[in-house]
Amino acid sequence: MMEHNLQHTISLLTRTPAALNALLRDLPETWTFRNEGENTWSAFDVLGHLIHGERTDWMPRAKLVLKFGETKTFESFDRRGHVREIQDKSLAQLLDEFARLRLENLDELRALNLRREDLERRGRHPALGVVTLSELLATWAAHDLTHLHQISRVMAHQYREGVGPWSAYLGVLQCAGHSASS
């Protein structure tokens, strides 16, 4: 397992919007608007959640750590914040918005010129307590992956019946769904 490496984190964060764009744009809506049942998310909902994170979670928290350290607790992340992000939007609009916000945030992150000692700075999470800037940035990348993992699962679920007996062989259909948020 590798330690957190800022350049590796940025490499991944840079690619996620393009990967989701390549996977989802212009796909039939039966793939992108269906979920796994009541109170679960579709790929469309997940995009709204990623957008909400770009606005309110990662960079705002990073700047709070750099400015106030442990003395100011992060605002709680709103798990329902995606609802207003997706209202009256098309999937194409969400993909564009996510790409634009991510680009802006990564420009801002790079401009901070963070050094190793900056990454060790500590902040305070409302539930988890003391966390480091390094952990926050690593989580930003892993959070992209948790939602790519979720989108794959939600989409595969739509073919649960369609695959017939092969369902026993498809790992994604055995996944219980353990997605949570930051």
Added chain:
Amino acid sequence: MMEHNLQHTISLLTRTPAALNALLRDLPETWTFRNEGENTWSAFDVLGHLIHGERTDWMPRAKLVLKFGETKTFESFDRRGHVREIQDKSLAQLLDEFARLRLENLDELRALNLRREDLERRGRHPALGVVTLSELLATWAAHDLTHLHQISRVMAHQYREGVGPWSAYLGVLQCAGHSASS
């Protein structure tokens, strides 16, 4: 849940190579060459497996169903078949090869002009017994998703320590890994 729909299947199958390309090309090798431990696969290995499937699994089996129905059993899929696909190859070469083979296979699939009654035709799987062409094609799409799900998990695993206490909130890190093959 939706029934299997050939156009929806083709829409998804068309996008997977571009999605993997956008996610993986030129990523630092610490993301793409590391796995989850002994006898597990890296993203690089998974690409080799997808290539092997394009060569030996989906279209060869589809053509066998159309030609021989239940009278000829599919050849067993070689779960170690990726080993020779990845030998002496770069990640970029595997991405190119997967895209090329997928394109060829989808051209061939479209050229079959399958009708509803063709999709109901039956073949024989060496372990699962009687399966339909519809189930085989739905599985081709769901198999892409199972491996996108796996790649997300394998990559997130590399940051298991890096995310610190956030690991409790990241669904992908709770996933036990249940990937299997077709």
